[in-house]
Amino acid sequence: MENGWSWEQKTLITEIIQGMELAKQLRAHLNTTSSVETRDMGGSTGQPQNAGFSAGVPESPISINGSPGSDGFDGSVKDNQGYNEASKKRKTTPRCADQVRVSTENGLEGQYDDGYSWRKYGQKDILGTKYPRSYYRCTHRNSQNCWATKQVQRSDEDPTVFEIKYRGTHNCAHGNQSIPSPEEQEKKQKNTNNNSQQQQSQQALF
DNA sequence: ACCATTTGACCGAG
DNA sequence: CTCGGTCAAATGGT
Known part of the structure; x- marks a missing residue:
């Protein structure tokens, strides 16, 4: 309750x-103010939480390789097994998501860490956007029923800004005790959100 | 060996 | 059909 x-x-x-x-x-x-602004966050935006900037993926768009000979695919073994057809559709899935804008310092490096562990499960190019969107899901999805998911997408005009959308709730204890509450009830969430616009001031392009 | 990440394919909705 | 989202197999790294 x-x-x-x-x-x-x-x-x-x-x-x-x-x-x-x-x-x-x-x-x-x-x-x-004044003149060009362009993000000058040289320290102004003190981000409280971003302590870990780990440079990891420099994003190299150049994907070398290109699947070289992997011909193993060919349609042979694929086929999906209808696993989930249970039938009970989840009502279009409740989509309540919070959008958070994270500005990374001039360097694009750095993945904002919110304290949870995420596992990337997909990446897709969205029409209209220059950069692909990445889909993440809590690492404890199976373990603790944490169905929380996160979507990260880079701004087209400001590669320094990352748009992080959180979807779902965290049930995992991520590092703190182990699953003390075995309750796995799925709570229905109601959408109470109303935030519609959040547009930031569009900066003048150069 | 395990696990996280990568990439392609499939699916559902509009 | 197109677009967006997720899964599943393959791969690499630890």
């Missing part, structure tokens, strides 16, 4: 945080 509470609170907090972040960014913009 009270379970929903946490989620609601979390959502609220998240929203507040979002607002703060936005305000921060806005402030930064205002601060610089």
Whole structure:
């Protein structure tokens, strides 16, 4: 019963945080003002949370290789087994997601770490966007029923900004105790969201 | 060996 | 048909 509470609170907090972040960014913009701005976050946007910037994927678009001889594919063994057809459709899946904008310092390197472990399960190019969108899911999905997922997409105009969308709730204890609550109930979430626009000030392109 | 990541294919909705 | 999202096999790294 009270379970929903946490989620609601979390959502609220998240929203507040979002607002703060936005305000921060806005402030930064205002601060610089004058002339070209272009993100000058040379320290202004003190990001509280991003401590770990690990440069990992420099993004090399050049995918070498290109699947060399792997001809093993050919249609032979593929075929999907209809595993899930259970029938009960989840009502189009509840889609409540929080959008958070993370600005990485001039360097694109750095993946913003929110404290949870994510496993990438897909990447797709979205029409209209210059960069592909990555899909992540909690590593404990099977272990703790954490069906939380995250989507990350780079801004087309500002490669320094990453748009992170969180979908679902975290049930995993990620590092803290092990699954103390065996409750696996799936709570229905209602959409209470109303945030519609969040557009940031579009910066003038050069 | 395991696990995270990569890539292609499949699927559902519009 | 197209677009977006997820899964599943293959691969690499530890």
